[in-house]
Amino acid sequence: MSRSYADLPLHYGQVPPWLYQRMSKLGLAITEAIVSEYGKSAFLQRISDPFWFQSLGCVLGMDWHSSGITTSVMGALKRSVNERSKELGIYFCGGKGKHSRETPAELIRIADATGMDGDLLVRNSKLSAKVDNTAIQDGFQIYLHSFVVTDEGEWAVVQQGMNDATGIARRYHWHSPTIKSFIEEPHTFIYGPNQGQIINITDKAAASTRTGVLDLTKENPTRLLQEVRQLQMPSHHDVKAKDVDLKRLGSVLAVAHERQLIDMESLLLLEGVGPRTLQSLVLVSEVIHGTPSRFEDPARFSFAHGGKDGHPFPVPTKVYDEAIQVLENAINKAKLGNSEKNDAIRNLHKAATRIEASFEPNSNFEQLIQKERDESWKYGGRTFFGKAEKPNKRSDDLQQLSLF
Numbered sequence: 001m002s003r004s005y006a007d008l009p010l011h012y013g014q015v016p017p018w019l020y021q022r023m024s025k026l027g028l029a030i031t032e033a034i035v036s037e038y039g040k041s042a043f044l045q046r047i048s049d050p051f052w053f054q055s056l057g058c059v060l061g062m063d064w065h066s067s068g069i070t071t072s073v074m075g076a077l078k079r080s081v082n083e084r085s086k087e088l089g090i091y092f093c094g095g096k097g098k099h100s101r102e103t104p105a106e107l108i109r110i111a112d113a114t115g116m117d118g119d120l121l122v123r124n125s126k127l128s129a130k131v132d133n134t135a136i137q138d139g140f141q142i143y144l145h146s147f148v149v150t151d152e153g154e155w156a157v158v159q160q161g162m163n164d165a166t167g168i169a170r171r172y173h174w175h176s177p178t179i180k181s182f183i184e185e186p187h188t189f190i191y192g193p194n195q196g197q198i199i200n201i202t203d204k205a206a207a208s209t210r211t212g213v214l215d216l217t218k219e220n221p222t223r224l225l226q227e228v229r230q231l232q233m234p235s236h237h238d239v240k241a242k243d244v245d246l247k248r249l250g251s252v253l254a255v256a257h258e259r260q261l262i263d264m265e266s267l268l269l270l271e272g273v274g275p276r277t278l279q280s281l282v283l284v285s286e287v288i289h290g291t292p293s294r295f296e297d298p299a300r301f302s303f304a305h306g307g308k309d310g311h312p313f314p315v316p317t318k319v320y321d322e323a324i325q326v327l328e329n330a331i332n333k334a335k336l337g338n339s340e341k342n343d344a345i346r347n348l349h350k351a352a353t354r355i356e357a358s359f360e361p362n363s364n365f366e367q368l369i370q371k372e373r374d375e376s377w378k379y380g381g382r383t384f385f386g387k388a389e390k391p392n393k394r395s396d397d398l399q400q401l402s403l404f
Contacts, residue, residue: 006050006171006231008067015062015072016384019308022320023060023072026284028080029327030056032088033288033342036334040089041177044148044156048175050231051295052287053158058301059280059287061308061315064239067169070160071096074146089151094125100145100159107147114151121149124176128157132172139163140170231298239312241365243299250361251352252282252303253368262351269344273326276316276379278348280304280323285349306372306381313372314388316379 015023034043046052057069060076078092085091091110094103104122111118125147133142140161149155157174234243255262256279262270273281283304286294299312305320306313330341374391381388 006054006233008069008169008171008233009167009237015068015308016382018317018382019061019315020072020076022317022324023062023076024080025324026060026320026327027056027073027077028084029324029331030059030284030288031077031081031090032084032331033327033345035088035090036331037288037342037346040150040152041154043090044150044154044175047148047158048156048173049292049295050171050173051298052292053171053173054231054233054298055295055301056287058298058307059283059304061305061320063237063307063309063311064243064299064302067160067162067171070158070169070171071144074144074158078146091149091151093147093149094145096144100129100143103145103147107149110149116149116151116153121147121153121155124155125157128174129159132159132161139165237309237311239299239302239369243297244365245297245300246361246365247359248294248297248352248356249300249303251356251359252286252300253279254355254359255282255348255351263347266344266347266351269341270326273322277319277322277326280316280319281326281345282348282352284323284327285345286352289346289349303372306376308384310373310383310385312369314376314381314383316376316381318378318380 031043034046046056053073054064054069057073058064060073062069062072074092075095078095081088081090082092091106093106093110094100103125107121107125108118110116111121125145128147129142129145132140140163142159142161144158144160146158147155148158155176158171160169160171162169257275270278270281283301287301302312304323306315308315326341327345330345333339334342373388376388377390
């Protein structure tokens with residue numbers, strides 16, 4: 001897709017340093033794994049998919065549906081990936097507020113260092129912002145603009161706008177290889193709730209108005225605009241069973257806690273990794289190796305490392321750190337020609353996919369979440385509000401996994 005978007009409820013609050021540091025480390029490891037395995041273009045393709053992006057944010061421990069995912073994930077990736085840009089060939093520019101206005105200068109510096117056409121990159125950056133903020137007047141004012149470019153000139157844009165009247169943020173995604181024209185239908189699909197008439201001078205039918213008459217469109221938005229993959233998150237903060245594909249989540253838990261489902265070679269290579277960390281690694285493996293169709297329920301990925309506000313459960317920092325260590329170790333060994341541990345991590349995703357076809361979950365979703373919360377103190381559980389405490393009493397029926 002050339003352009004797609006996600007609608008997200010507005011959330012306030014800063015990301016605590018203990019989480020932001022972990023997000024940077026795991027985000028870098030996931031980026032490096034994708035680039036190493038599939039290439040730079042594949043990473044840009046993924047970050048241009050609103051479903052994958054939301055799933056990544058959940059794996060990194062952000063609140064599963066909040067507008068803050070955009071700022072925090074892009075900030076964490078910019079911080080960590082840019083330290084390795086020369087090696088990875090990927091550069092993050094821009095950001096929120098004043099940082100977005102620094103994008104042109106950042107792109108010129110990158111172009112000077114790599115030999116790319118800096119003026120063209122700046123033009124592409126400005127045009128993508130103008131289209132979403134001016135040519136498409138849908139009630140959202142852009143306040144975040146992030147431009148990601150490879151040393152080969154391919155680029156992606158992730159930007160976010162705010163509708164002050166509704167308190168909803170809208171995130172827009174662009175990917176350069178599929179853009180044929182900025183001024184005529186650069187979007188393969190736009191979809192959203194009908195909020196009345198909008199102005200869209202990029203529509204093919206508006207060719208005669210692109211000289212400056214911006215208010216002639218009288219068509220219903222659903223007739224003017226073609227349909228795209230769009231992610232519209234619900235207003236409720238907690239994770240409900242209806243937000244998750246229980247069949248997929250159940251297969252993840254089965255692989256993590258029923259070790260006989262993993263092939264023996266991978267099991268040996270991951271020796272010493274406990275069931276709870278395996279649960280996280282299966283979901284990390286899917287973010288790295290999964291196909292686009294597997295990210296339609298981003299809330300499922302919050303079962304890797306919870307969320308900073310405690311939904312669906314506190315962030316298990318000990319598990320998070322172990323998952324980072326395992327993934328970083330696998331990447332470093334692969335650089336030395338030993339890819340077995342990388343293969344073992346990939347096989348976790350394969351195992352979950354394999355058993356999913358015949359897996360039938362039960363309906364104890366709330367018990368699963370309660371079990372994670374009750375045991376959070378064991379794993380260094382933390383939220384924005386503080387550390388998780390050991391519960392006074394736990395019922396015996398929560399001792400077993402609840403979806404299989």
